[in-house]
Amino acid sequence: MKKKTRVNIYDVAEEAGFSISTVSRALNDDARISAKTKVKVKAAARRLGFQKNAIATSLSTNQSKVIGVLVSELNRGFLSSLVHTLEDTAFAMGYSVIICQTNNSHEREKTYMDTLIASRIAGIIATLSLETDSYEHFEKAKEQGIKVVLVDRVSPKIKSTTKIVIDDYQTAFEGTQHIIGQGYDKIAYVSGPTKQLLYADRLRGFEQALKVAGLPLNPEWIEYSDDLSYEEGTRIAKKILSRKDKPNAIFTANNLAAISTIAYARQIGIRVPEDLGVIGFSEEPFSAFMQPSVTSIRQPSTEMGKLAVQKLVEEINADPGESYIHQKIILDTELIPRESTNRLCKR
Amino acid sequence: MKKKTRVNIYDVAEEAGFSISTVSRALNDDARISAKTKVKVKAAARRLGFQKNAIATSLSTNQSKVIGVLVSELNRGFLSSLVHTLEDTAFAMGYSVIICQTNNSHEREKTYMDTLIASRIAGIIATLSLETDSYEHFEKAKEQGIKVVLVDRVSPKIKSTTKIVIDDYQTAFEGTQHIIGQGYDKIAYVSGPTKQLLYADRLRGFEQALKVAGLPLNPEWIEYSDDLSYEEGTRIAKKILSRKDKPNAIFTANNLAAISTIAYARQIGIRVPEDLGVIGFSEEPFSAFMQPSVTSIRQPSTEMGKLAVQKLVEEINADPGESYIHQKIILDTELIPRESTNRLCKR
DNA sequence: TTGTAGGCGTTATCAT
DNA sequence: ATGATAACGCCTACAA
Numbered sequence: 001m002k003k004k005t006r007v008n009i010y011d012v013a014e015e016a017g018f019s020i021s022t023v024s025r026a027l028n029d030d031a032r033i034s035a036k037t038k039v040k041v042k043a044a045a046r047r048l049g050f051q052k053n054a055i056a057t058s059l060s061t062n063q064s065k066v067i068g069v070l071v072s073e074l075n076r077g078f079l080s081s082l083v084h085t086l087e088d089t090a091f092a093m094g095y096s097v098i099i100c101q102t103n104n105s106h107e108r109e110k111t112y113m114d115t116l117i118a119s120r121i122a123g124i125i126a127t128l129s130l131e132t133d134s135y136e137h138f139e140k141a142k143e144q145g146i147k148v149v150l151v152d153r154v155s156p157k158i159k160s161t162t163k164i165v166i167d168d169y170q171t172a173f174e175g176t177q178h179i180i181g182q183g184y185d186k187i188a189y190v191s192g193p194t195k196q197l198l199y200a201d202r203l204r205g206f207e208q209a210l211k212v213a214g215l216p217l218n219p220e221w222i223e224y225s226d227d228l229s230y231e232e233g234t235r236i237a238k239k240i241l242s243r244k245d246k247p248n249a250i251f252t253a254n255n256l257a258a259i260s261t262i263a264y265a266r267q268i269g270i271r272v273p274e275d276l277g278v279i280g281f282s283e284e285p286f287s288a289f290m291q292p293s294v295t296s297i298r299q300p301s302t303e304m305g306k307l308a309v310q311k312l313v314e315e316i317n318a319d320p321g322e323s324y325i326h327q328k329i330i331l332d333t334e335l336i337p338r339e340s341t342n343r344l345c346k347r
Numbered sequence: 348m349k350k351k352t353r354v355n356i357y358d359v360a361e362e363a364g365f366s367i368s369t370v371s372r373a374l375n376d377d378a379r380i381s382a383k384t385k386v387k388v389k390a391a392a393r394r395l396g397f398q399k400n401a402i403a404t405s406l407s408t409n410q411s412k413v414i415g416v417l418v419s420e421l422n423r424g425f426l427s428s429l430v431h432t433l434e435d436t437a438f439a440m441g442y443s444v445i446i447c448q449t450n451n452s453h454e455r456e457k458t459y460m461d462t463l464i465a466s467r468i469a470g471i472i473a474t475l476s477l478e479t480d481s482y483e484h485f486e487k488a489k490e491q492g493i494k495v496v497l498v499d500r501v502s503p504k505i506k507s508t509t510k511i512v513i514d515d516y517q518t519a520f521e522g523t524q525h526i527i528g529q530g531y532d533k534i535a536y537v538s539g540p541t542k543q544l545l546y547a548d549r550l551r552g553f554e555q556a557l558k559v560a561g562l563p564l565n566p567e568w569i570e571y572s573d574d575l576s577y578e579e580g581t582r583i584a585k586k587i588l589s590r591k592d593k594p595n596a597i598f599t600a601n602n603l604a605a606i607s608t609i610a611y612a613r614q615i616g617i618r619v620p621e622d623l624g625v626i627g628f629s630e631e632p633f634s635a636f637m638q639p640s641v642t643s644i645r646q647p648s649t650e651m652g653k654l655a656v657q658k659l660v661e662e663i664n665a666d667p668g669e670s671y672i673h674q675k676i677i678l679d680t681e682l683i684p685r686e687s688t689n690r691l692c693k694r
Numbered sequence: 695t696t697g698t699a700g701g702c703g704t705t706a707t708c709a710t
Numbered sequence: 711a712t713g714a715t716a717a718c719g720c721c722t723a724c725a726a
Contacts, residue, residue: 006491008719019697032695051491054465055411055717059402059702066445075632080427084420087448091455096462098413099446101434108438115443118401144353144398164565174713259636284633286423289606291638366713371705379711403703406718562710698725704719707711 007050008113017046022341025050040136063235066096067312070115070126071130075253077284078301079127082151085305086125093313097120099344104227106131113137116146123312128155130226133195147315149308152299153198162229162311163328164304171333172205175279175297176251178335180213184249184277184344188221190261192228192253202253202281219248228253241276249277249341255284262294262340279339292339300331305332315334363391374399413443414659415463417473419451424602424631425648426474429498432652433472440660442469448508451574452479460484463493470494470659475502477573480542495596496659498651500545501620508676509658511651515545518680519552522626523598526683527560529690531596531624535568537586537608539600546690549628551621568594582608588612588623596624596688600629602643609641609687621654624688639686647678654678 009027013020018041026033026041033041044050058064067090074080081184087097098121108127116124117140124146126138135158141148142160149162179187189206192199193326203222210217220243225232233256240247241264252258258280262272270276272292283298307329317322356374356483358430360367365388373380373388376582380388388687391397405411414437434444445468447459456476463471464487471493473485482505488495489507489677496509533546536553539546550569557564570580580603587594588611599605605627609619619639630645665671 020720022587022696023700023724025696028721034695036597037695051461053406053467053719055406055467056702057721059400059406059704060719060721063704064402074421074434075428075431081422083446084422084448087421087446088450091448091459096445096447098443099434101431101438106471108375112438114398115401117398119443120400120402123657134719250508259633263636279546286606286631286633286636289633290636346536357703366705368706368714369712371703381711400703403718404705406720407703407705409718415722419705669720696726698723700721700723702721705717707716708714710711 006053008047008053008114009050010039011048012045012050013072014042015048016213025216045240056131062120064120064122065094066098066119066121067309068098068100068101068112068119068121068124070100070109070124070129071175072127072129074099074103078152078282078299079302082305082346085302086309089145089306089309093309095309095313097223104130106133108273109138113141117141117144120317121146123149125149125151125308125312126165127151128153128196128212128283130193132198145310149312149315151304153196155197160326162326164307164311165198165328165330167330168201169205169208169238171297171335172202172251172281173209174205174283175335176206176209177213177280178249178337179249179277179341180209180292181213182249182277182341184341184343186218186221186245186247187215187249188218188223188247190228190233190236190250190252191222191224192238193224199253206251218245218247224259228257230256230260233257234264237261237264238317240272241268245246248275249279252278253278255280255282255287255294258294258296258340259286259290262290262292273343274339277343279341283336287336288338290340292342295338295341296336298336300333305329350444353400354395355400356397358395359388359392359397361396363388378573381414384478406556406607409467411443411467411469411470413445413466413484414656415445415447415459415466415468415471417449417456417459417471417476418448419446419474419476421448423447425629425646428472428648429652432649433656436653436656437507442656442660449476451477453480457484460488464488464491468493469663470496472496472498472659474498475500475543477540477543478655482531494662496655496660496662498684499646500543507673509662509673510652511605511658512545512675512677513646513680514677515548516552516555518644518682519549519598519628520556521545521552522628522682523553523556524560525597525642526598526624526626526688527556529596529624529688531688532562532692533565533568533592533594534562534596534598535565535570535594537575537580537583537587537597537599537604538569538570538571540573542559544601553598554622565592565594567592572604575604577603577607580610584608588617595622596626599625602627602629602641605641605643606631606633606637606662609637614685620687620690624690626688630683634683635685639685639689642685642688643683645681645683 102109194200279295286293445513449456539548626642
């Protein structure tokens, strides 16, 4: 009927003079097979250049050693660093990683989910797309027995799922306190889309810190962006800094926006940090190298990536009989004070 | 024997009242199946929540829609941007992408190659690990019928393979000419490991440009690094700038080293670009945002990524009867002059 | 310790 | 246009 393609266990069985079951067991180091036989079988396999077909194994055992990673875009600092760690940790645990960029599109996230389900992967590690506001596709995956771990961008609407996050509210609160502590008192905020929980939390933290400090919360000083790109940052900085009543500090919900804000401010002759303090979420590799260097908030991408894989594999290997208890793990962040908010000390 | 797991075509066949052959054909939109039947079958499939098992398809057809990507590290500008495009293009062409970070280890590259071969993937797009200096594992993949495309870091020892590169020699030559044109005449060079062809070529281009311009080629001004990290860049800058006979410009084989060189120089009171010109290979997202901004050489990661996938898929789909002609494609680079080499005009 | 045979979920060949 | 059935390559329950 169909032509066989490469060397398979039947060939090895013939070469070694055993049955295919013995060959299969020998190659998988089954305890029941004698050492001698194993040696013979493995020698035969080597002689023929046998490479076991993982597809067939997967079909037969109904499990795979592949993890799907859903992520918006790879070419941003935090995410590329996260995926770097994810892949590295997965490799160490014997898993491969399929990368699925959603480009922040809900549609594409769903399409990819179907592909991943069809591929019968072992589990999914996902950072929600910015656009995503319904979650049936995640339920679908879980119904099919695919384990899911959510990282960074999560939603309380997705139940029974391990989540690995930072405390966005608290972090924004403390970041704001840092600015206030540096003597800035008219503080603007550049937010991402608040339908994403983490942006809503950050905004709340910011507002709360102002309230606690008794500082004004000027609605004109709060702006929203869908993607917080460099260009968007510039556009919004322009808008904010052209108001009659200008702020003397800007807190941005990511670091790219902070950098473009600084660049724009300097361009129009506003001194940073003297006239304008700037702080941004998400440490980027270049935050420290800028002039002035940029005060930012480090998210522990390495720890998040490691934990995500470990928790996922833990759940994959969990006894199906026992009920697995899902955790929401909150990791520490670190405020890294740099020149861009350093109004107190002379540089 | 074993328990079946999810809804399969047998279930759909029963639900729809057809045989599994008809169901399979209907779901694949085979021309022989009547429109009515297709509608019925698809409705049945939807009713049962059927999701075709890609593993089984793959086993049966002996082909998969997965591309393996071998890359040293994801968290560097050029590579994360390349992989970003690779994934995006692959998605558009109906392929998924498995990411394999080698961490520049030859050993790990070989291990991954075995995994990829076992997974019976359709093809591989690879950027050689810095350590790699033998290539049997690539031959092995090709023997197994897996198509390979090499990007950026290639080797002439790997034959019959599509290669997508830049002209490293010419680019370094022109970069050096740019520095010379800015009035620098004592130029140092920071190289990567020259057993990698691209670093050897860049060094040759640098040397040739000096020769043509009649400038001295001081062996003390040429340094080598295995990984060109930020730390390495600092270490080497320190070494070069502490010589009695100091250069007045430094050309680094990547951009991270350029940035750390600038940072170190400024730290010890050397003005950039007035006292020291700095230029680096590989544009990074932060090259433009630095103070001073960094003159660098943009490698067309987007075009490289697109082409790599297109050529790979082209070869995968090529008629096995015809012989496929492999190309080496050389893409243009772009020198982006910025402040770090701008000695002529006042800023 | 080793062998036999059935099953995983498809696709493809050969009939009808 | 549709159906029956043998592959694809491996694993594993059961038998010996």
